[in-house]
Amino acid sequence: xxxxxxxxxxxxxxxxxxxxxxxxxxxxxxxxxxxxxxxxxxxxxxxxxxxxxxxxxxxxxxxxxxxxxxxxxxxxxxxxxxxxxxxxxxxxxxxxxxxxxxxxxxxxxxxxxxxxxxxxxxxxxxxxxxxxxxxxxxxxxxxxxxxxxxxxxxxxxxxxxxxxxxxxxxxxxxxxxxxxxxxxxxxxxxxxxxxxxxxxxxxxxxxxxxxxxxxxxxxxxxxxxxxxxxxxxxxxxxxxxxxxxxxxxxxxxxxxxxxxxxxxxxxxxxxxxxxxxxxxxxxxxxxxxxxxxxxxxxxxxxxxxxxxxxxxxxxxxxxxxxxxxxxxxxxxxxxxxxxxxxxxxxxxxxxxxxxxxxxxxxxxxxxxxxxxxxxxxxxxxxxxxxxxxxxxxxxxxxxxxxxxxxxxxxxxxxxxxxxxxxxxxxxxxxxxxxxxxxxxxxxxxxxxxxxxxxxxxxxxxxx
Amino acid sequence: xxxxxxxxxxxxxxxxxxxxxxxxxxxxxxxxxxxxxxxxxxxxxxxxxxxxxxxxxxxxxxxxxxxxxxxxxxxxxxxxxxxxxxxxxxxxxxxxxxxxxxxxxxxxxxxxxxxxxxxxxxxxxxxxxxxxxxxxxxxxxxxxxxxxxxxxxxxxxxxxxxxxxxxxxxxxxxxxxxxxxxxxxxxxxxxxxxxxxxxxxxxxxxxxxxxxxxxxxxxxxxxxxxxxxxxxxxxxxxxxxxxxxxxxxxxxxxxxxxxxxxxxxxxxxxxxxxxxxxxxxxxxxxxxxxxxxxxxxxxxxxxxxxxxxxxxxxxxxxxxxxxxxxxxxxxxxxxxxxxxxxxxxxxxxxxxxxxxxxxxxxxxxxxxxxxxxxxxxxxxxxxxxxxxxxxxxxxxxxxxxxxxxxxxxxxxxxxxxxxxxxxxxxxxxxxxxxxxxxxxxxxxxxxxxxxxxxxxxxxxxxx
Numbered sequence: 001x002x003x004x005x006x007x008x009x010x011x012x013x014x015x016x017x018x019x020x021x022x023x024x025x026x027x028x029x030x031x032x033x034x035x036x037x038x039x040x041x042x043x044x045x046x047x048x049x050x051x052x053x054x055x056x057x058x059x060x061x062x063x064x065x066x067x068x069x070x071x072x073x074x075x076x077x078x079x080x081x082x083x084x085x086x087x088x089x090x091x092x093x094x095x096x097x098x099x100x101x102x103x104x105x106x107x108x109x110x111x112x113x114x115x116x117x118x119x120x121x122x123x124x125x126x127x128x129x130x131x132x133x134x135x136x137x138x139x140x141x142x143x144x145x146x147x148x149x150x151x152x153x154x155x156x157x158x159x160x161x162x163x164x165x166x167x168x169x170x171x172x173x174x175x176x177x178x179x180x181x182x183x184x185x186x187x188x189x190x191x192x193x194x195x196x197x198x199x200x201x202x203x204x205x206x207x208x209x210x211x212x213x214x215x216x217x218x219x220x221x222x223x224x225x226x227x228x229x230x231x232x233x234x235x236x237x238x239x240x241x242x243x244x245x246x247x248x249x250x251x252x253x254x255x256x257x258x259x260x261x262x263x264x265x266x267x268x269x270x271x272x273x274x275x276x277x278x279x280x281x282x283x284x285x286x287x288x289x290x291x292x293x294x295x296x297x298x299x300x301x302x303x304x305x306x307x308x309x310x311x312x313x314x315x316x317x318x319x320x321x322x323x324x325x326x327x328x329x330x331x332x333x334x335x336x337x338x339x340x341x342x343x344x345x346x347x348x349x350x351x352x353x354x355x356x357x358x359x360x361x362x363x364x365x366x367x368x369x370x371x372x373x374x375x376x377x378x379x380x381x382x383x384x385x386x387x388x389x390x391x392x393x394x395x396x397x398x399x400x401x402x403x404x405x406x407x408x409x410x411x412x413x414x415x416x417x418x419x420x421x422x423x424x425x426x427x428x429x430x431x432x433x434x435x436x437x438x439x440x441x442x443x444x445x446x447x448x449x450x451x452x453x454x455x456x457x458x459x460x461x462x463x
Numbered sequence: 464x465x466x467x468x469x470x471x472x473x474x475x476x477x478x479x480x481x482x483x484x485x486x487x488x489x490x491x492x493x494x495x496x497x498x499x500x501x502x503x504x505x506x507x508x509x510x511x512x513x514x515x516x517x518x519x520x521x522x523x524x525x526x527x528x529x530x531x532x533x534x535x536x537x538x539x540x541x542x543x544x545x546x547x548x549x550x551x552x553x554x555x556x557x558x559x560x561x562x563x564x565x566x567x568x569x570x571x572x573x574x575x576x577x578x579x580x581x582x583x584x585x586x587x588x589x590x591x592x593x594x595x596x597x598x599x600x601x602x603x604x605x606x607x608x609x610x611x612x613x614x615x616x617x618x619x620x621x622x623x624x625x626x627x628x629x630x631x632x633x634x635x636x637x638x639x640x641x642x643x644x645x646x647x648x649x650x651x652x653x654x655x656x657x658x659x660x661x662x663x664x665x666x667x668x669x670x671x672x673x674x675x676x677x678x679x680x681x682x683x684x685x686x687x688x689x690x691x692x693x694x695x696x697x698x699x700x701x702x703x704x705x706x707x708x709x710x711x712x713x714x715x716x717x718x719x720x721x722x723x724x725x726x727x728x729x730x731x732x733x734x735x736x737x738x739x740x741x742x743x744x745x746x747x748x749x750x751x752x753x754x755x756x757x758x759x760x761x762x763x764x765x766x767x768x769x770x771x772x773x774x775x776x777x778x779x780x781x782x783x784x785x786x787x788x789x790x791x792x793x794x795x796x797x798x799x800x801x802x803x804x805x806x807x808x809x810x811x812x813x814x815x816x817x818x819x820x821x822x823x824x825x826x827x828x829x830x831x832x833x834x835x836x837x838x839x840x841x842x843x844x845x846x847x848x849x850x851x852x853x854x855x856x857x858x859x860x861x862x863x864x865x866x867x868x869x870x871x872x873x874x875x876x877x878x879x880x881x882x883x884x885x886x887x888x889x890x891x892x893x894x895x896x897x898x899x900x901x902x903x904x905x906x907x908x909x910x911x912x913x914x915x916x917x918x919x920x921x922x923x924x925x926x
Contacts, residue, residue, distance in 0.1 A: 031772075032770070032771055032772030032773060032774070033770070033771060033772070088774060089768070089770060089774060091768060091770060091774070092672075153772060153773060179676075179677060180677060194676060194679075196676070196775070198775065205739070206737055206738035207739070208737075208738035208882065208885050208886075209555075209884065209885045209886070210737055210884075210885065211856060211883055211884045211885070212758065212760045212762055212786045212788070212884075213657060213659070213788055213854070213855050213856025213857050214642060214643060214854070214855045214856045214883075215737055215753075215855065216657075216753070216786075216855055216856075217752040217756055217758050217788075217855075218737070218742070218744060218749055218752055218753055219737055219738075219739045220739070221760060221761055223761040223764055224697075224701075224761065227690060227693055227694075228699060230690055231690075231694060231699070234687075236691060236694070238687075274669055274671075274673055274678055274681070274682055275669035275670030275671035275673065275682075275779065276668070276669035276682045276683070279681070279682070281681060289680040289681055290677075290678075290679070290680055290681055293680055295675065295679035295680050297675045297684060298684055298686040298687065298766070298767065298778070299675055299767050299768055299773070299775060299776050299778070300766060300767035300768040300769040300774065300776075300778070301764055301765070301767065301769070302764070302766075302769035303761070303763060303764050303765075304761065304762050304763035304764065305552070305554060305762055305763040305784065306763045306765035306782065306784065307495070307496070307552060307554065308495055308496060309496070309616060309818060310495060310615070310617060310661045310762070310784070310786070310818045310819050311495070311551060311554070311762060311763070311784075311884065312551075312659070312661065312762060312786050312857075313762050313763075313885070314760055314762070315762070315763070316738065318764070319769065321767065321768065321773070321774075323675045323679075323773070323775050325675070325676055325679050325680075355772060356772075356773050391677070392676050392677045392678065392679055392680075392681075393674060393677045394676050394775075419671065420674055420677070421672070421673075421674045421675075421774065421775060421776050422671050422672045422674070422776070423671075423672070
């Protein structure tokens with residue numbers, strides 16, 4: 001029996017599998033707003049059981065983890081599939097062409113909040129298992145599933161969950177499908193992530209909004225306080241002036257630099273996809289800035305009156321949301337400490353609140369396993385896979401590499417223009433079905449290699 | 464018959480006059496949001512007619528003016544009472560203790576949007592006329608009323624209205640009751656206003672909100688663009704760096720400096736009232752900054768995600784609302800031109816939109832009329848009146864001094880802690896009734912002086 005039978009069954013079940021995904025997308029699960037989380041976890045559990053996976057909901061301090069497993073033999077190779085069932089808020093809701101929680105297909109894309117980030121990608125794993133079991137009756141390796149409900153909040157309880165369940169989660173490889181594929185459409189293997197420190201700064205002026213005329217010049221404006229602080233944090237060129245900010249940034253290795261140079265890049269295409277046609281970077285610079293350098297981003301700022309027309313006030317408060325992406329070997333704790341010291345020195349009355357954090361991670365770029373995955377993906381797509389030393393975004397990848405101490409890779413299944421975190425988030429229908437096949441192929445190839453007794457060397461080459 | 468009969472009748476009608484004001488306050492009239500304007504104009508017209516004033520609604524390019532008059536004799540002294548029936552938006556609505564359009568008395572204060580700014584103050588005029596007529600059967604001078612509906616939008620059509628109706632509006636003195644009284648509670652006469660230039664700046668990054676990880680460092684952030692522009696506009700000390708910004712600021716005269724020095728000031732009391740107990744200015748500095756210096760205020764800023772928790776995006780747009788108060792002899796046109804030139808030079812892709820403007824004004828501080836008014840106010844209050852050379856806020860006062868070419872003074876009737884433009888705007892009940900009496904007293908004293916043939920010399924003294 002060949003794997004082709006599995007692929008054929010996937011193709012035959014397109015309508016059914018789309019409907020399963022749509023059912024999951026209709027269920028809101030906005031973690032930061034605590035909307036629909038429990039309902040979504042239960043719905044997902046039911047779908048996994050229906051696929052033949054032994055599933056349970058494991059409570060954490062926050063939102064539950066939906067855990068599943070199919071154990072063939074405790075000594076067999078174990079693949080752990082990680083994903084998250086929570087989604088970003090849909091704001092700004094007016095900019096959606098169709099409602100965010102009513103999935104619809106337009107131009108061969110599924111439009112819905114969570115379609116690509118991450119419900120479509122985790123469902124690809126579940127449906128792969130279902131198909132594989134329906135064809136073969138069993139899996140050739142052990143598979144475990146960790147689908148969490150707090151990724152969009154910074155996976156605040158995932159580290160303790162993994163730490164508390166090391167035995168349960170023990171695995172030979174952690175495999176995450178999240179984020180966008182490469183814009184060329186070729187399969188993509190990513191060997192690390194940037195970290196994240198997300199903070200909110202709150203500045204206060206008077207206790208009340210004052211009239212800007214009757215009080216103008218005599219009460220302080222909290223927006224100016226924020227601006228004055230930011231002026232001390234970042235120079236005109238975008239260099240961060242917080243003491244020690246860059247101290248632990250690891251210089252990319254020669255091997256990583258080579259990988260970056262080899263990444264395909266079409267400036268015009270990328271510029272179009274990110275809504276910024278005047279993008280003026282070459283590929284090497286683009287990927288270096290995106291994967292090997294930290295960011296200092298303002299994700300939101302709000303103060304005073306922002307409705308139509310004029311309101312003449314001096315606002316009483318101003319808040320600023322900053323997300324700072326980190327690269328190895330920066331840590332969010334270290335950067336948060338340095339940031340707090342800076343604020344204390346320059347604007348001691350501005351409050352700093354930590355809203356979330358992820359450690360950065362980077363896996364060595366030469367595990368033999370990676371070649372197996374590469375071949376599996378190439379078999380399905382017929383295209384050469386791309387290996388990227390890190391992604392620009394953040395995932396709680398360090399919990400696998402640092403806590404579970406397993407190698408961890410990321411193989412995104414979404415289209416590049418998925419618009420995750422934006423209005424009109426979408427998942428290309430063909431990418432969804434390719435994703436299901438990718439997971440089947442990976443399981444098949446891993447089993448093949450295990451059978452040949454060639455598992456698992458971690459020799460380092462080409463450093 | 465003495466004026467005391469009028470005061471007694473006002474006291475006897477407290478319940479009735481409060482109910483009249485409440486009826487007007489219940490009628491929304493939010494000019495910037497175009498809510499309830501026409502309804503409010505009609506309601507006010509009815510109330511004025513009921514008081515015995517010949518009233519008509521005069522259309523403009525924008526919201527209508529409610530015009531009223533009682534003409535005793537075309538050659539008699541004419542007092543023009545100016546006010547506005549529109550109000551600020553009630554945002555942030557959550558911070559109101561009671562709903563903004565359901566007036567209620569707590570602690571002897573009327574809480575409602577518009578209670579003090581400006582419906583309570585204009586109703587004081589209307590009810591003064593009503594009482595005066597009910598006691599005397601006629602007025603001893605001519606009185607005209609201009610109640611406009613666009614003051615909170617910058618009185619965009621008042622200049623053309625005055626310009627088109629010079630004959631109709633011809634007056635010997637324009638008298639405005641708006642803004643807060645002095646915090647000491649003594650009657651206050653103000654001889655000018657600061658001007659206003661209100662602009663919105665809009666910065667754009669990519670066409671869509673991008674994921675801050677997957678795109679972080681490679682698309683521009685519009686908030687940083689605004690920050691970089693503001694950095695070129697204002698230094699750390701708050702000095703404005705726009706070329707020529709201070710060129711036309713008029714140095715206060717010695718007489719004005721004297722008036723400022725004489726203004727009573729209780730730092731602790733003021734600090735408490737503006738919600739800023741750590742206010743650290745002496746009275747002379749406070750009033751100089753408040754009345755003789757321009758401001759550069761941020762009234763609102765908005766970009767990205769500002770809900771609960773985290774959203775990890777690079778916003779596509781950022782908007783900033785600035786209100787800049789001007790002093791004589793700055794003009795809003797001049798400052799707008801200089802601002803636009805600055806933006807063009809430093810951030811040509813940031814859009815600037817002008818939302819409103821007022822010219823500053825200042826009346827000579829020594830008209831004999833002012834003494835008549837001063838005596839009238841002192842008669843009612845039993846306290847020495849304060850003369851302030853300018854107010855911190857803006858009113859379209861220049862339309863009287865520059866277009867109608869009449870002397871113009873401002874006598875605020877609201878309590879100092881009125882919280883106008885803020886949640887929980889209020890008008891002290893006693894201030895309201897004192898206001899009614901002030902208008903009666905002013906009419907009475909002006910008539911008295913006219914009868915004595917002592918009107919109206921404009922000799923300049925003490926310069």
